[in-house]
Amino acid sequence: MNKMRALIQxxxxxxxxxxxxxxxxxxxxxxxxxxPFSLGPDPELLARIAPGYVWLIAAISVLVGLEGLFQEDIAxxxxxxxxxxxxxxxxxxxxxxxxxxxxxCLPVVIAxxxxxxxxxxxxxxxxxxxxxxxxxxxALAMLGATLAAIAGVVKRGTGLVIFLALPFFAPxxxxxxxxxxxxxxxxxxxxxLAAFSLQAVALxxxxxxxxxxxxxx
Amino acid sequence: MSLNHTVTxxxxxxxxxxxxxxxxxxxxxxxxxxxxxxxxxxxxxxxTSLLRAxxxxxxxxxxIAFGDGAGPRDRQDAIAAHIHYLGHETxxxxxxxxxxxxxxxxxxxxxxESDAGLTPDTALQAVGLLNGPVWKMSAGQQQRLAIARLLxxxxxxxxxxxxxxxxxxxxxxxxxxxxxxxxxxxxxIISSSHGLFPIENVIALSLQQADAA
Numbered sequence: 001m002n003k004m005r006a007l008i009q010x011x012x013x014x015x016x017x018x019x020x021x022x023x024x025x026x027x028x029x030x031x032x033x034x035x036p037f038s039l040g041p042d043p044e045l046l047a048r049i050a051p052g053y054v055w056l057i058a059a060i061s062v063l064v065g066l067e068g069l070f071q072e073d074i075a076x077x078x079x080x081x082x083x084x085x086x087x088x089x090x091x092x093x094x095x096x097x098x099x100x101x102x103x104x105c106l107p108v109v110i111a112x113x114x115x116x117x118x119x120x121x122x123x124x125x126x127x128x129x130x131x132x133x134x135x136x137x138x139a140l141a142m143l144g145a146t147l148a149a150i151a152g153v154v155k156r157g158t159g160l161v162i163f164l165a166l167p168f169f170a171p172x173x174x175x176x177x178x179x180x181x182x183x184x185x186x187x188x189x190x191x192x193l194a195a196f197s198l199q200a201v202a203l204x205x206x207x208x209x210x211x212x213x214x215x216x217x
Numbered sequence: 218m219s220l221n222h223t224v225t226x227x228x229x230x231x232x233x234x235x236x237x238x239x240x241x242x243x244x245x246x247x248x249x250x251x252x253x254x255x256x257x258x259x260x261x262x263x264x265t266s267l268l269r270a271x272x273x274x275x276x277x278x279x280x281i282a283f284g285d286g287a288g289p290r291d292r293q294d295a296i297a298a299h300i301h302y303l304g305h306e307t308x309x310x311x312x313x314x315x316x317x318x319x320x321x322x323x324x325x326x327x328x329x330e331s332d333a334g335l336t337p338d339t340a341l342q343a344v345g346l347l348n349g350p351v352w353k354m355s356a357g358q359q360q361r362l363a364i365a366r367l368l369x370x371x372x373x374x375x376x377x378x379x380x381x382x383x384x385x386x387x388x389x390x391x392x393x394x395x396x397x398x399x400x401x402x403x404x405x406i407i408s409s410s411h412g413l414f415p416i417e418n419v420i421a422l423s424l425q426q427a428d429a430a
Contacts, residue, residue, distance in 0.1 A: 006324035010310055017312035077306025080274060081366070085325045086297025216274050 003085050004095065011099040020065025021103045027064055028108045031057040032115030043121055050119040051180035054129050055136075058108050059169050062140045065104045066161055069145055070096065070212055071152040079212065089209030093149065097205060101141040109133045125182070132180035135190065136172045139197040142204035143168045149211035171196055222373035222403035223250055224299050225284035226271075233266040233277045240266045243279075246422060250373070250403035253396070253416055257409075258424035264409035265305070267424070268376045271407065272302040285373075298328055299373045303380055307363035309351045315341055315362050316348045319369050326370035333371045340368040345391060356383040364392060367399075375399060377408040389414070 015021070035053060036046060070093075073079040082092050112133050116126035144165055151160045175196065178189035226248045233241040240263035248254055256264040270277040273296045283295040309318060319337035327334065334340070341348060344361040351359065360383040367375055375396070381389045396406050396416050408414060 003325050006321050010313065010321045010325075013313050013317070014310050075306065076311075077304050077308035078310065079308075080272070080302055080304060080306075081308040081322070082325070083274070084272065084297060084300055084302055086294065086328075217276050 003087055004091065007082065007085070007087065007092070007095050008099060011095055012103070015099050015103045020067075020100075021107060024061040024065045024104045025107045025111060028057055028061040029111055029115060031061075032111075032118065035119060047120045047122075047125065050116055050125060051129055051132075052177045053119065054112055054116050055133070055173055055177050055180060058112060058133055058137065059140055059173060061108055062105055062137065062144055063162055063165060065100070066144050066148040068152075069100065069148045070208070070215070071148075074152070074212070074215055079216065083216075089212050090205040091209075093145075093208035093212060094205035097142050097145045097208065100145055101138055105137040105141050109137060128182050128186075129180040132176045132190070132193065135179070135197060136176040136193050137197075139172045139193075139200040140169060142197075142200040146204040146208045146211070149208040149215070152215050153211065222371075222405070223285070224373035224405065225249055226374060226405060227280070227282050227284065228271075229280040229282070231267070231270065231277050231279035231281060233263060233270045233275055235263075235266055235275075241270070241277075241424060244422070244424075245279075246420070248405055248407075248420070250405060251400045253400060253406040253408070253419045255408055255410060255414075255416075255419040255421050256424060257421060262424040264424060265378050268302070268304075268378050268407065268409060271374075272296065272300055272376055274302075300376060301326075301367045301370075301372045301374065302376045302378075303363055303367065304378045305382075307359050308366075309359055309362060311352045314348055314350045315346055315354070315365075318351065318362060319365055322366045323369040326366070326372070335368045337365075337369055340365040343368055343391075343395070345387070357385055357388060360384055361388060361391075364395070367395070373403070374405045374407065377406065377414075379409055381410065381414050 032054065039045065070079070083089065109130055112130045113126050116129040117123060120126055144161065147161045147164045147168070151164065154160060172193065175189045175193040179186050179193055183189065228244055228246050231241065231244045232239050244267065246254065256267060258264055266275055269275040271281055273293060283299055285295065285299065287295070313321065316337055319340055323334060323337060335343060344365045346358060346361050346365070351362065354362065380392060384392065393416055400406060406416065
């Protein structure tokens with residue numbers, strides 16, 4: 001556990017100082033604040049589309065920071081040092097992905113409160129959106145990072161990640177939007193979303209760890 | 218102060234393939250505590266590939282066995298217990314500073330709770346560095362910091378890939394001194410170099426381009 005704690009501290013130093021959190025956060029806030037300008041100032045329209053729109057820009061903002069997530073560590077030799085720690089590669093992947101969620105997704109979840117309030121006009125709606133993002137973004141971060149690890153095998157694979165992410169992100173978007181919009185089936189949608197996140201947290205580190213090992217050979 | 222390492226290493230008919238071709242073919246060598254193996258050969262002769270295979274990063278055929286009296290166990294566990302790898306890439310976190318890097322490596326690479334290695338402050342002094350942000354360091358200073366990694370977590374086998382390339386003359390002497398100490402304590406060195414790394418009593422292993430024929 002000592003090793004894991006040291007690794008997570010170093011990950012935090014590395015990722016929080018990097019550009020990804022700011023790019024994701026900036027993109028999310030900008031896209032949210034600009035919506036009334038491009039879609040028109042009709043409050044009813046904005047309130048109706050708020051859950052879907054906020055989920056969409058949140059999902060895209062998760063993707064923008066993925067460039068070279070594992071690839072840079074491999075190229076800099078950092079991954080070689082981490083692997084000599086004796087930690088299994090899935091644990092290394094898990095720490096990278098968790099920290100990615102913490103520094104990239106969590107700020108977006110928090111920013112979704114004012115952004116959603118701006119669009120929907122009610123605190124309840126904004127809270128529902130933020131809660132749904134809190135439940136759903138772990139799946140987005142885990143899936144996106146796993147695809148980044150796999151695409152790392154291909155040179156300049158980042159463009160690939162965005163296309164590959166599409167089908168994997170779809171379930172989270174469908175259930176997340178239903179939960180956020182407080183539809184009649186919000187409860188079951190929320191449970192599906194939670195289950196989707198949990199299985200991503202359980203499976204993705206294994207796949208990403210495998211991809212990292214392949215990548216270094 | 219010398220730690221007594223007693224690990225032996227034997228390579229038996231080791232071949233490493235890269236891109237579908239053997240870059241290292243049929244290497245066999247046995248190493249005892251205190252030995253130093255110097256890999257020589259032209260560019261592309263597989264020096265790095267062989268080092269990476271020993272460190273467990275590259276696939277190989279043949280046998281690489283650690284003799285540590287621990288009985289049969291997973292090779293990855295033996296690697297994590299005995300191997301330091303210092304490659305062309307230093308593995309530094311650009312957003313850390315020298316001392317926090319060393320604290321991180323000590324916690325990450327030490328087995329269990331043992332504090333057998335040098336303290337991060339002492340290790341930093343031993344490689345002749347002052348603490349500062351990694352991104353402000355020159356290539357040579359970054360290499361020195363990476364060398365300090367070998368000191369904060371004691372491990373028997375040092376794999377050094379062209380370790381003196383970025384170093385000045387004083388840095389080279391410093392590394393040679395560290396290697397002499399390491400061997401005196403039973404440690405083992407496996408290094409690749411183009412003849413610029415003057416350590417004595419080495420076992421030389423000349424690698425040839427395997428695809429020459």
